[in-house]
Amino acid sequence: MERNLRRWGLILALAALGIVSPLRAEALESAACLLCHGDAEAVGEELAIDPGAFDHTAHGEMGCSACHASVTDRHPDDGLTPSRAGCKDCHQEIDHEYAATAHAANAACGDCHNPHAAHPSREVSGNDMNRPCFACHEDRKMASAHGEWLPQAALHLEMLPCVSCHTASKNYDITLYLSKPGGGDGAGRGVFELASYEELEELAGGAGIGSLIDTNGDDFVTLAELRAFHGGPLSGSLRLKGMLVPEVVTHNLQILDNRWDCTFCHASGPGAMQTSFIALPRADGTFARMRVEKGAILDALNGTPDFYMMGATRNASLNLLGLFILAGGLVMPVGHGALRFLTRKNRR
Secondary structure, eight states: OHHHHHHHHHHHHHHHHTOTTTSOHHHHHHHHHHHHHTOHHHHOGGGOOOHHHHHTSHHHHHOGGGTOTTOOTTTTTTOOOOOOOOGGGTOHHHHHHHHTSGGGGTOOHHHHOOTTSOOOGGGSOHHHHHHHHHHHSOHHHHHHHHTTTSTTHHHHHHHSOGGGTSBSOSOEEEEEEEEEEOOOOSSSOSSEEEOOHHHHHHHHTTSOGGGGTOTTOSSEEOHHHHHHHHHSTTTTTOEEEEEEEESSOOSSOOBOGGGGSGGGTSSSOOGGGGOEEEEEEOTTSOEEEEEEOTTTTTBTTTTOTTOOOTTTOBOHHHHHHHHHHHHHHHHHHHHHHHHHHHTHHHHO
16 A cells, blocks of 8 residues: 555656656656665565666666556555566567577576666677676686687687677677776786776766767767877776677577688778777666777777787888888899899990
């Protein structure tokens, strides 16, 4: 009874303030549910929901009753257990795709995805993508197993979400994250730790996190802004960590043939390398992406120095220096040969 009074009290309060009409019925309903379920002390940890995380999900926009249709106005005093929709009721194609994998017999959707904090892949960091995997697959064991065929396996697992290789997505995006340099564990893991929203907000001094790197505030990061960031006062405390994430996240977890080919990533000039994004954390734990000018990944020194891809990354200045060295090395033999040719009559 007390919970119902709290719920209807909220609705009446919103009505009194004149803000009920602009609110969608689903959002109002969810707000009423979260009066209790947003309080772990009221409902217990198992039934508690983080309102900040849930409010920005597609499920939050649908409203609680979209999945829990049997909840009545007398809940929870009616003593009935609310119904729960199955994921496949809406995600039929994904369910069919996942059911064909070996994982389906060992993990249900809820083992990897929290339905009350489910966000699109582009709003989730590569580190967060790997957390469900490492819940079952211990990272050091995976590094050892991959190390049987993959050079620097631990470093690859640090810089790649598992689904970059275990996917049907034919391409990938390069996403950069603001991170803090760390000591690592000596095996290539833990070298970078993503900077939190609170840490970056403090560094930004109220100007917005984006201002740390997007100095003109146009939601587009130029190469000049990247150079200024890497050479600026924050370069000692912040770095850009680059990760390859699949363009489309799939659930079949297969490994395409090109993922066994090193040149899929380590090759000069693929279109995917021309495009990159910077992902900035939001207060609710998700990330917002900002496009970066072309060339940021291919320039080792002026673009993203902590994201080096052997066989792809280059630097224009070093290329020019190498050309001068090569030309200088040719001066002696070419010059000597030319002089001998021009003076051949005198030698006769």
